[in-house]
Amino acid sequence: MKNKFINFLLAMGVPFSAVFSRGTGCSGICGSCSFVCTPGIFALLLLVCKYFYCKGKAKVIGHA
Amino acid sequence: MKFKIKRLLCYVLGFVLFYAPFAVFQKIINYFLTGKWQELTIHSLCLRIPTEHILDGKILQYASVSVVSLGILLVVSFFFGPVFCGRLCPAGALTEYLSKLVPEKFQINWRKYTEIAPIRYGMLAGFCLAPFFGNILACAYCNYFLFDLLANYYLHGYFIALSSSLLITAIMWLVIFGLFTKGGRGYCNFLCPVGALQNLVHYFSSHLPFVRRMYVDKNRCIGCKKCVQVCPMQAMVLNGEKADISLHNCIICGQCAQECSIHAIHYGVGNYEK
Numbered sequence: 001m002k003n004k005f006i007n008f009l010l011a012m013g014v015p016f017s018a019v020f021s022r023g024t025g026c027s028g029i030c031g032s033c034s035f036v037c038t039p040g041i042f043a044l045l046l047l048v049c050k051y052f053y054c055k056g057k058a059k060v061i062g063h064a
Numbered sequence: 065m066k067f068k069i070k071r072l073l074c075y076v077l078g079f080v081l082f083y084a085p086f087a088v089f090q091k092i093i094n095y096f097l098t099g100k101w102q103e104l105t106i107h108s109l110c111l112r113i114p115t116e117h118i119l120d121g122k123i124l125q126y127a128s129v130s131v132v133s134l135g136i137l138l139v140v141s142f143f144f145g146p147v148f149c150g151r152l153c154p155a156g157a158l159t160e161y162l163s164k165l166v167p168e169k170f171q172i173n174w175r176k177y178t179e180i181a182p183i184r185y186g187m188l189a190g191f192c193l194a195p196f197f198g199n200i201l202a203c204a205y206c207n208y209f210l211f212d213l214l215a216n217y218y219l220h221g222y223f224i225a226l227s228s229s230l231l232i233t234a235i236m237w238l239v240i241f242g243l244f245t246k247g248g249r250g251y252c253n254f255l256c257p258v259g260a261l262q263n264l265v266h267y268f269s270s271h272l273p274f275v276r277r278m279y280v281d282k283n284r285c286i287g288c289k290k291c292v293q294v295c296p297m298q299a300m301v302l303n304g305e306k307a308d309i310s311l312h313n314c315i316i317c318g319q320c321a322q323e324c325s326i327h328a329i330h331y332g333v334g335n336y337e338k
Contacts, residue, residue: 003179004179004181004182005182007178007179007182007183007186008182008183008185008186008189009186010183010186011182011183011184011185011186011187011189011190011254012186012187012189012190012193013186013190014186014187014190015187015190015191015193015194015199015201016190016193016194016197016199039201039204039205039229040205040229040232040233040236041232043187043236043254043255044232044236044240046183047174047177047178047183047254050177050178051172051177054176054177054178055177
């Protein structure tokens with residue numbers, strides 16, 4: 001249950017990560033940006049971290 | 065084979081209904097609302113903008129075709145489940161078909177690493193709360209729009225420069241959550257707010273006796289895992305050697321029922337507690 005709640009909050013933070021990246025006159029074209037793409041990067045990081053964490057954990061358990 | 069062709073034809077129908085140059089669905093709704101038959105695109109249907117403004121009350125300020133369409137979508141989801149995703153959405157289908165090009169050993173089965181439902185609904189909650197903080201993300205991560213760009217490039221040569229967020233959407237939708245995700249529907253699972261909203265509605269309505277949903281006849285199920293392997297949304301799980309359907313991400317595509325050799329999976333009303 002605790003894990004579910006943490007995942008929910010982290011995922012909720014994905015759209016919210018745009019709050020910190022607004023307001024410097026982004027035209028939306030790559031290169032002129034104010035990191036309008038941060039939610040996508042944050043989502044990607046979240047899932048990649050989960051992937052490597054689970055892989056690493058499985059390896060540690062395998063060695064033990 | 066017949067089922068696969070039928071499914072493919074449904075997605076072609078979805079393209080004709082929702083995407084330019086046809087966009088028949090929007091045109092019909094627009095005709096009923098305004099009395100005019102106009103050329104419309106996927107943008108006039110946009111389901112994401114009304115979804116984003118569902119909590120802040122601005123929903124009615126937006127294009128009425130979108131709001132009426134979202135209303136129809138939610139009513140359909142209430143009674144029949146998210147059939148739009150499983151039977152009509154060509155953007156979701158594209159990545160599902162693309163994922164068949166990559167061998168399974170190179171694909172990630174996300175269910176093994178994380179629970180899908182909390183992330184799915186967390187994204188939806190963040191998406192609906194973002195307008196309160198001045199963020200509008202509906203267009204920034206839109207795979208409907210990307211699909212429109214790709215499809216209409218081949219039909220009409222119409223294309224625009226991709227924004228940074230659309231480039232990331234393309235990478236996530238087509239590559240990471242498409243080609244390299246088991247089932248090819250990672251984007252639908254994690255990042256599509258419209259799909260999440262439909263599943264939320266379906267989850268609550270499915271407890272009513274007159275609502276149609278997928279169910280497993282537990283007395284017949286032999287736990288062969290065939291349904292688990294074919295489910296593109298990773299919605300099938302084995303629970304004590306019996307198959308179980310997660311209503312948080314089942315899109316009623318019917319692949320599990322088709323694959324079940326002993327016909328233990330059905331789509332219908334009523335006796336789902338078997």
